[in-house]
Amino acid sequence: MKIVTICGAGIGSSGILKVNAERVLRKLDISAEVVAADIASVREVAADAQVILTSAEFVDAIGKTNASVIVIENYFDTAELTTKLETALGS
Amino acid sequence: MTLPPLPQSAIVIAAQAADWRAAVTLAGDALARSGAARPGYSGEMIRMIEEHGPYVVIAPGLALAHARPGPDVLAEGLSIVTLATPVNFGHPYNDPVRVILGLAVTSSSEHLAAVAAVANVFNDSTAISDLAAATSVEEVLAIMGVS
Numbered sequence: 351m352k353i354v355t356i357c358g359a360g361i362g363s364s365g366i367l368k369v370n371a372e373r374v375l376r377k378l379d380i381s382a383e384v385v386a387a388d389i390a391s392v393r394e395v396a397a398d399a400q401v402i403l404t405s406a407e408f409v410d411a412i413g414k415t416n417a418s419v420i421v422i423e424n425y426f427d428t429a430e431l432t433t434k435l436e437t438a439l440g441s
Numbered sequence: 442m443t444l445p446p447l448p449q450s451a452i453v454i455a456a457q458a459a460d461w462r463a464a465v466t467l468a469g470d471a472l473a474r475s476g477a478a479r480p481g482y483s484g485e486m487i488r489m490i491e492e493h494g495p496y497v498v499i500a501p502g503l504a505l506a507h508a509r510p511g512p513d514v515l516a517e518g519l520s521i522v523t524l525a526t527p528v529n530f531g532h533p534y535n536d537p538v539r540v541i542l543g544l545a546v547t548s549s550s551e552h553l554a555a556v557a558a559v560a561n562v563f564n565d566s567t568a569i570s571d572l573a574a575a576t577s578v579e580e581v582l583a584i585m586g587v588s
């Protein structure tokens with residue numbers, strides 16, 4: 351499984367989301383590749399992704415995609431990430 | 442996992458900022474003082490927000506100001522600015538902002554270790570309010586786990 355985290359620069363915020371998503375996935379015992387990328391490369395990077403994690407600001411720019419787009423409000427709240435990832439992955 | 446360098450010169454407590462641009466500029470000025478960035482880096486961080494919106498407000502009360510690696514970044518570094526009066530960034534959930542982290546990284550590949558260390562600090566949900574209430578540089582360093 352592939353999960354992509356998206357922000358404006360592809361560093362910083364998307365990096366924090368990647369690190370925390372990996373922590374949550376480990377706890378859920380789900381193996382997935384998590385890639386941080388910038389919004390300019392979303393089409394290419396997320397082409398084979400199941401889930402895109404991002405902020406509300408990027409939903410329109412991400413546009414049509416086969417991946418589930420999940421908006422994270424608090425990037426440091428691993429409880430929020432856990433609930434939303436569990437829902438998206440149907441586990 | 443260690444935080445990017447956070448010298449005392451990169452910490453500003455209870456600063457006054459008229460708006461989010463002024464607040465981000467303070468975080469950029471702090472990175473310039475510590476030698477992590479050139480003065481132009483503030484403008485780059487502001488342009489990221491102008492271009493993409495206030496997504497840098499990644500948690501209630503906290504903005505992670507940053508731009509891409511580039512000529513204005515001299516070394517990896519972190520700055521912390523706390524505001525006497527919170528400012529709004531226009532974020533749908535996480536306004537108002539009382540703490541701005543400024544982040545400069547020299548390459549995309551090296552930055553993950555740095556942000557992992559930042560995440561370690563802030564996955565403790567009290568860290569943001571503790572920073573906002575800090576009254577000394579020493580207190581900020583203790584919250585950040587820098588000795």
